[in-house]
Amino acid sequence: MAVLQPLHPAVRNALRVALASALTIAATHWSGRASTLTYGMLAAVLFVNDRQNRPGRQALQQVAGIVIGVVVALVLYPFSNGWFMLSIALLCTGLVARGLGMAGGIGLANLAVWEMLTFCQCERFEMRLLVNYIVPGLIGMAAALFATWVVWPPQPQMQVRQLDQWLSRRLQTQLQGLRRWLETGDAPSAVLHTSEVLPPIQDLQQLARGPLRRWGQLALLWRQVLRQWILLEAQIRSLPPLPGTPLQQQLLDRLQWLATADHGGQLQPWPMAAPEQWLAWSRSSDVAQLQPLAIGLQLEQLRSLLRSQELLRAALLRQVP
Numbered sequence: 001m002a003v004l005q006p007l008h009p010a011v012r013n014a015l016r017v018a019l020a021s022a023l024t025i026a027a028t029h030w031s032g033r034a035s036t037l038t039y040g041m042l043a044a045v046l047f048v049n050d051r052q053n054r055p056g057r058q059a060l061q062q063v064a065g066i067v068i069g070v071v072v073a074l075v076l077y078p079f080s081n082g083w084f085m086l087s088i089a090l091l092c093t094g095l096v097a098r099g100l101g102m103a104g105g106i107g108l109a110n111l112a113v114w115e116m117l118t119f120c121q122c123e124r125f126e127m128r129l130l131v132n133y134i135v136p137g138l139i140g141m142a143a144a145l146f147a148t149w150v151v152w153p154p155q156p157q158m159q160v161r162q163l164d165q166w167l168s169r170r171l172q173t174q175l176q177g178l179r180r181w182l183e184t185g186d187a188p189s190a191v192l193h194t195s196e197v198l199p200p201i202q203d204l205q206q207l208a209r210g211p212l213r214r215w216g217q218l219a220l221l222w223r224q225v226l227r228q229w230i231l232l233e234a235q236i237r238s239l240p241p242l243p244g245t246p247l248q249q250q251l252l253d254r255l256q257w258l259a260t261a262d263h264g265g266q267l268q269p270w271p272m273a274a275p276e277q278w279l280a281w282s283r284s285s286d287v288a289q290l291q292p293l294a295i296g297l298q299l300e301q302l303r304s305l306l307r308s309q310e311l312l313r314a315a316l317l318r319q320v321p
Contacts (some may be wrong), residue, residue, distance in 0.1 A: 013048065016147040020044040023143035028136055036136045039115055040043045043140030046107060048148055060103055060142055065105020066137045068097050069112025077117070091115045108137060156207045160215045163204045164313070167222055170197060171229065175259040178236060182251055185241055191233060197226050214319075218312055225305045232298040235291065245285040247292055254299050270303055 005008055023042040025107060072093045079085050093113050097106045112133055148154070170192070177189030201222045208216035212293045242248035253271050282292040 012152050016144075016152055017045060019147040020048050020140070020149060023146065024136075024140045027139045027143065031135060031139070033132055033136055034274040036132050039111065039133060040136030040140040042111055043108060043137040044144045045140075047141045047144035059145065061102050061104035062108050062141055063105070063134075063138065064100070064102040065097055065107065065109035066112050066134050068100070068102065068105065069109035070116065070133055072096060072109075073113045073116040086114065086117050089117055096142045112137070154207075156212055160204055160207050160212055163200050163207075164215075164218060166220075167197065167200055167204075172259060173226070174229070174233070174266070175255055178233060179252060179255045179259070182236070182248060182255070184241065185243065186236060191237070192226075192229060194226065194230065201226065214312075214316060218309065218316065221305060221312065225302065225309070228298060228302045228305060232295065232302060235295050235298065240266060240285075242285050242287075245281070247281040247285040247287065250281055251295070254303075258299075258302060258303055258306060261303070261310060264291050 021041060021044055024040045025037065028034060028040045033040075043062070043066075046185065074087055076085065076089045076092070090110050090113055093109045094106055097103060097109050102109075117135060166201065172190070174192045180186060181188040201219055204219040204222065205216055208214070208219060210283070239247075242251075252272070257270055273296060275296075278293045278296045280287050280291045285292075
């Protein structure tokens with residue numbers, strides 16, 4: 001019997017959205033509220049999210065957001081005669097939602113206010129409007145929960161491994177770019193920004209719960225690796241050209257070791273060096289003496305962090321059934 005391969009995350013998410021949308025359309029038409037289908041579709045698409053650790057609490061906040069938006073629209077409905085009042089209504093909605101601790105439902109609350117004050121053309125607000133706007137939102141959220149947690153449930157173990165692999169590949173790319181710049185003197189690649197790498201690390205920490213809580217240790221190590229790498233990269237990039245100098249060769253050797261460690265290859269012995277050697281390499285390369293010494297210490301710390309990651313990663317993978 002052929003073994004089914006796991007779906008790609010993008011494919012899984014597309015299927016979830018498609019199923020949730022189809023269920024929302026069918027249920028909304030069946031309930032006789034086709035005129036408010038757009039609101040149900042927005043609720044379904046916004047709620048398809050397998051990164052929610054507590055979907056029940058998130059659903060409660062979304063429902064509360066719809067109710068808050070409808071109530072604010074009910075109060076301000078007699079005065080809703082322009083874009084200025086709509087902006088005031090949106091401001092009030094956000095303040096009320098945050099004040100009640102329902103920040104997770106602000107998006108749907110704003111949508112409820114905007115749609116009701118923009119598209120309702122009645123002389124007075126009727127209670128049936130309250131039902132017509134809450135029910136499609138509930139239908140959309142129920143369809144999204146069904147598609148996300150019943151048909152294609154989240155796979156946190158796969159997600160944490162994919163995040164770890166992405167971070168490893170990104171560091172590998174940065175190491176290769178820095179080595180190429182040191183070796184050839186070509187234009188350096190772009191620096192690694194915290195805004196690019198920190199969100200995946202935060203996702204890894206959020207997913208590390210329950211049976212996967214030990215992956216949180218790997219996320220903490222990634223935070224330290226990121227901080228250390230940013231300091232190290234800035235120091236190396238500030239060096240003058242080093243063609244053919246002993247300092248260049250030492251840096252290339254150590255970056256190669258780090259690239260091999262991060263890639264999971266066969267590790268070679270780490271080239272140890274005493275402070276006197278770093279000072280000697282700095283004199284032979286016409287570089288300020290303390291800068292190569294600082295770089296050497298940072299390389300040692302980065303090596304220790306990557307080595308700790310390798311050991312922890314091996315232990316985590318042995319736990320995978």
